[in-house]
Amino acid sequence: MIFLFFAGMSYSQRVLVDFEDGHPDFNTFGADNWMGDPQFSVIANPDASGINPSDSVGQYLEPNEGEPWQGMFFDTDTPVDLISGQSEICASVWVADAATFTIKVERGDGSFVFEPGPIDIPATQEWVQVCQDFAGTDADG
Secondary structure, eight states, X not given: OEXXXXXXXXXXXXXXXXXXXXXXXXXXXXXXXXXXXXXXXXXXXXXXXTTBOOSEEEEEOOOTTSOTTOEEEEOXXXXXXXXXXXXXXXXXXXXXXXXXXXXXXXXXXXXXXXXOOOEEEOOOSSEEEEXXXXXXXXXXX
């Protein structure tokens, strides 16, 4: 699964991660015994077309040996504002096989967690935009 994260705003977007000039550290979880390739790495974009013509992308390898809830996370430098018209978080995703994707939001101190349901990604071998709108949810504010 290859992706690019951004937060949608009323009339513009704030890119949280673009993998071009540095990025936050991504931490994987749920596959602690995995001994294969690194689960997360930055690679050259294998399909610089469509909605993602960037040079570099993040790649996440989900091992079969992991837990059903395995995944990865990153901390932002500043809190992400989910109010003031910025209630949507999106990711540009490229998958080899149909997959599901969940965008979860939580405070670093663990005092708040909001995880909406998974989003199906049926399109393969092309970039698609996957979004979760947090307006009107417990994450709002």
